[in-house]
Amino acid sequence: MSQPTPLITTGQLAAMLGDPNLRLYDCTTYNEPVPPGSDVPYRAVPGDKTFAAGHIPGADFLDLQGEFSDTSARPLYMMPDVAQLEAAFGRHGLDASKTIVLYSIGSMMWSTRFWWMLRALGVDARVLDGGLDKWKEEGRPVETGAPKGYPATTFKATPRAGFFVDKDTVKARIGDPSTAIVNALLPQYHQGLEPSRYGRSGRVPGSVNVPAPTLVNADKTLTSLADAEAKFAAQGVTRDKNVIVYCGGGISATIDLLLLTQLGYDKLTLYDGSMGEWARDPSLPIETD
Incomplete structure (x- = not known):
């Protein structure tokens, strides 16, 4: 569900x-x-x-x-x-x-x-x-000026485990058949065909590619759930797997994560360091086409 x-x-x-x-x-x-x-x-x-x-x-x-x-x-x-x-x-x-x-x-x-x-x-x-x-x-109202803000509160978090993972966890999951590692960057960067501003070109070995921009419509809304489901399924990303998503800086990957959440995937996590960390660490493996 x-x-x-x-x-x-x-x-x-x-x-x-x-x-x-x-x-x-x-x-x-x-x-x-x-x-x-x-x-x-x-x-x-x-x-x-x-x-x-x-x-x-x-x-x-x-x-x-x-x-x-x-x-x-x-x-x-x-x-x-x-x-x-x-x-x-x-x-x-x-x-x-x-x-x-x-x-x-x-x-x-x-x-x-x-x-x-x-x-x-x-x-x-x-x-x-x-x-x-x-x-x-759509011509809806806007206002200008600095933010007026809201009255301050005492915000108390109730942290949920597993929403972020580090490079050691990602490295340990490479080749694990129960895990799908998903790269949300564009194909040319996933394949290592163009220089990367993050460091070494390429991807986390074994990761598949569901680019965040392909999940967004021309009007900046997100694609339909049926289209998203098809794109993830085509890359072997299924609900029974532990899914790790990454991108360049842990930002665009959250578009993938939102759609996966809507689709009912519940074993989701974000590699926060993403390629901004991975590509700059020569001790970590990297893969290109």
Whole structure:
């Protein structure tokens, strides 16, 4: 049986605006290019400027890299400790008893990353299908200016085990017939046909490819469950397997994870370091076509 959908439509959200139980957050981040040879694959820039230029009325803004990531870790966007997240979400008034809706601009992957993080903390949020792009395309209201925020709360997590794994776990699962390792990057990077900004070109050995961009429609909404099911099945990703998903920085892989969750897969985890860690560690095996 599939779980209740974590998605919310623009129409459903529009009907909720002004509800005191709604907690609505813009999660947008931008990955800007860095000079060749840089120690990081890209520069993370918070979407506060685009938030100020136009956001869904009443929304607050969450800075993924600034407040909600382990900034001491070399790969960007690594999951920080629970205490840091409890303090950060509490500052933004996040309350598990409220209706939590997440959205982003350009790609839903920023909001799906927060969705996955919150699930790991024991909180079920919803993601706006199509994000601000679809909202604006439909002519729905926006407001400008800095976030007004919500009253601070004391946020207490109830962590759920198994939502994130490290490189040692991934390495140990290579070749395990009970495990499916899924790469959410585009085929040219999965196959090692183009240089990678993460380091060595290629993939985790034995991993299959279900690129996150192929799971997104032209209007920025997610593809149908039937289409997603077919794409995962074609790569041998079945419900009986332990599924590990990765990408470049642990962000776009959460699009795969959201759809797999909708499809009723329940043995899911994210390799948080992804290729940002794997490709830079010469002790780890890598595979190309």
